[in-house]
Amino acid sequence: MTRAPVRHHAPPAPRVTSPAKLVRGAGRNYPPTFLHNLPPGQAAKEMVHVSATPVLALRGVSKRFGAVQALTDVTLEIHAGEVVALVGDNGAGKSTLVKTIAGVHPIDEGVIEWEGKAVSVNKPQDAQSLGIATVYQDLALCDNIDVVGNLFLGRELKKFGVLDEVEMERRARDLLTTLSIRIPSVRIPIASLSGGQRQTVAIARSMLGEPKLVILDEPTAALGVEQTAQVLDLVERLRERGHAVILISHNMADVKAVADKVAVLRLGRNNGVFEVKSTSQEEIISAITGATDNAVTRRAARTNAEVKK
Numbered sequence: 001m002t003r004a005p006v007r008h009h010a011p012p013a014p015r016v017t018s019p020a021k022l023v024r025g026a027g028r029n030y031p032p033t034f035l036h037n038l039p040p041g042q043a044a045k046e047m048v049h050v051s052a053t054p055v056l057a058l059r060g061v062s063k064r065f066g067a068v069q070a071l072t073d074v075t076l077e078i079h080a081g082e083v084v085a086l087v088g089d090n091g092a093g094k095s096t097l098v099k100t101i102a103g104v105h106p107i108d109e110g111v112i113e114w115e116g117k118a119v120s121v122n123k124p125q126d127a128q129s130l131g132i133a134t135v136y137q138d139l140a141l142c143d144n145i146d147v148v149g150n151l152f153l154g155r156e157l158k159k160f161g162v163l164d165e166v167e168m169e170r171r172a173r174d175l176l177t178t179l180s181i182r183i184p185s186v187r188i189p190i191a192s193l194s195g196g197q198r199q200t201v202a203i204a205r206s207m208l209g210e211p212k213l214v215i216l217d218e219p220t221a222a223l224g225v226e227q228t229a230q231v232l233d234l235v236e237r238l239r240e241r242g243h244a245v246i247l248i249s250h251n252m253a254d255v256k257a258v259a260d261k262v263a264v265l266r267l268g269r270n271n272g273v274f275e276v277k278s279t280s281q282e283e284i285i286s287a288i289t290g291a292t293d294n295a296v297t298r299r300a301a302r303t304n305a306e307v308k309k
């Protein structure tokens with residue numbers, strides 16, 4: 001059985017907003033400093049109506065690299081307080097899509113809308129000033145510098161022309177506490193943290209700019225079970241606080257655990273947007289591979305049958 005994908009075409013269908021969604025969208029109306037002002041969990045308690053306008057919408061986006069058509073007519077919508085997983089096989093165009101949003105690769109055709117208005121995103125600063133933060137897979141943390149130093153790398157706080165270590169340390173602690181990130185000390189070098197702890201520090205760093213949209217490129221790819229759980233917990237906390245999150249992942253378990261929607265790319269085109277709750281793993285895999293009958297789905301069906309025996 002193949003479920004009809006939920007596709008977004010103009011004019012968009014009225015968004016059905018569940019009570020849970022109302023809560024999740026709470027952060028959209030907060031002032032930029034809400035992350036530091038609200039105690040953990042409070043954002044989730046505020047009841048604010050979510051407007052139907054997505055925080056980010058891509059409409060008909062295409063991108064070509066020489067002879068390679070990396071993206072063709074791609075549409076994607078993401079609302080505040082929503083986690084959208086972006087999945088697809090190797091070379092499907094996920095990283096390219098993320099880089100167009102992040103301003104690394106300007107689009108050739110189509111429209112990028114931010115909070116309902118068409119915008120130009122031609123360089124990374126354009127994305128940053130809109131409120132888009134991207135955590136790339138390589139993390140780009142400095143191993144020999146401590147957690148505080150990494151959090152404020154490139155945006156150090158100064159007082160009378162010298163580094164204000166006391167204030168940076170205070171804000172670092174506040175930020176980590178707000179996001180319920182537990183690390184032994186903010187003054188130990190990144191090298192002595194686990195992979196999961198490093199990933200959470202990298203995500204925390206992206207939060208300093210108070211973005212509305214956070215893009216995480218394969219945040220759990222190199223992590224073990226426990227560390228993956230830490231990162232997925234953090235993604236949930238970002239959602240509770242009203243951030244929109246785009247999560248690139250090859251891991252269906254992570255997608256099922258944390259995403260609200262899953263957007264499938266195949267050969268640079270949309271191949272469906274699914275509500276995670278009402279879609280099986282096999283259906284998502286079918287959309288990724290472009291076939292209902294293939295090695296992956298046959299194996300999944302066999303394993304399921306064996307489990308049921």
Ligand SMILES: Nc1ncnc2c1ncn2[C@@H]1O[C@H](COP(=O)(O)OP(=O)(O)OP(=O)(O)O)[C@@H](O)[C@H]1O
Binds near residue numbers: 068069070094096097
């Ligand atoms: N800078 C570039 N120059 C030329 N071609 C590129 C460039 N970046 C990506 N491509 C091509 O665009 C297509 C999509 O690549 P992309 O990296 O977006 O895929 P992906 O979905 O992220 O794959 P993976 O899961 O392997 O990371 C591929 O055919 C790739 O070779």
Ligand SMILES: [Mg+2]
Binds near residue numbers: 094095096
């Ligand atoms: Mg990629």
